[in-house]
Amino acid sequence: MSFYTSLNGLKNAQTDLGVISHNIANAETNGFKKSRTEFADIVVGSAFTNPKLIVGIGAAVESVTQSFALGPIEQTGSALDLAINGDGFFTLVNTVNQETLYTRNGSLSVNEAGYITDGSNNRLQVFPTDATGTITSTTPTDALIPATNGTDASGNPIDFAGITVADDGAITASYADGSNIVVGKVALASFIAPQGLKQVGSSNWVANGLSGAASYGQPSTVQYGSLLSGALERSNVDIAEELVGLITAQRNFQANAKAIDTATQISQTVIQLRT
Structure with a gap:
């Protein structure tokens, strides 16, 4: 024995x-x-x-x-480096198999097609908004930055110039003529039992029966936490x-x-x- x-x-x-x-x-x-x-x-x-x-x-x-537990926050200065000051998760979609992923790693960038993605080309999910930034649907969709914002008086396209992310998740694209467009608000996910999430690598998780289904909300509301632009959450x-x-x-x-x-x-x- x-x-x-x-x-x-x-x-x-x-x-x-x-x-x-x-x-x-x-x-x-x-x-x-x-x-x-x-x-x-x-x-x-x-x-x-x-x-x-x-x-x-x-x-x-x-x-x-x-x-x-929340890890240390490191300032980076990049507008698309995002950290969550709370318990939420960023929502991503794998473009190959359409699997929904959840992560605390907010190191994002804009790809050649204008989509906001992580290092594995998974697309960030946002709530669609109107021109004033008001959410028009609670169903998350891909974050897409238009490459141009119409044309100027000479017929030349007005090119994309920069991007900012507010603490309420509003993603604002700026253009060469000084105009701005809110392209969506970051959709954060929350779980009743996050310890039940299944790890799939690259700091990503997927939901299952142990974690419960995701509930979605915008930053700075209830349990989702606010966003910090220009910062990343390090390992805890x-x-x-x-x-x-x-x-x-x-x-x-x-x-x-x-x-x-x-x-x-x-x-x-x-x-x-x-x-």
Whole structure:
């Protein structure tokens, strides 16, 4: 029995080491959220077992829980670097499979077609607005920046000149003649149980039954948080904390390995006595 108990301990320590290593590896990943391993003891008995004589048989990994605590905010100066001061998520759509993704990484840019995208060409979702910036639909759509805003008196196109994002999510495109157009308001998502979101890499998550469906709202309202333009949220990994956890997990691994070694020596002694 002690062999299997310690073997489970080795596997658990290995899982813990893997989670901590993943956290440390992403200490510089924008929008990354650290995880921690949670264990549960295993106790087996029956209705006829004396509760005073029940011996546990080890531990198991109960869950790998994500922490969505806010990470440090770094000022960058780029208008399309966005950080959320709150609990919301940016909403993106994968243009290949139309999958909806959620992220805290607000490092965005405008691609050659005028869409606002992340580094993987996933398109940012916004609420459509009228010319005054009033939301006209609560169904998010792709954020698209028109390359021109009509023509001037000579018939020449009025080219795009710049972009700004307000703390309420309003994306305003500026043009060479000084005109401005609000192209939409950033659609933020919120979940009743964000710890249930499924990680899919690149600081992105997808919704599932554990997280519940996304509810959408604009920044600076209720639980969604406000936007900070010209800033990025860094990883919430604390290197010092992770290194202490790494040492603890290593000692846990060594202790279980030593228990197996001790059990082996006892078994060898018993076998030698019988012979």
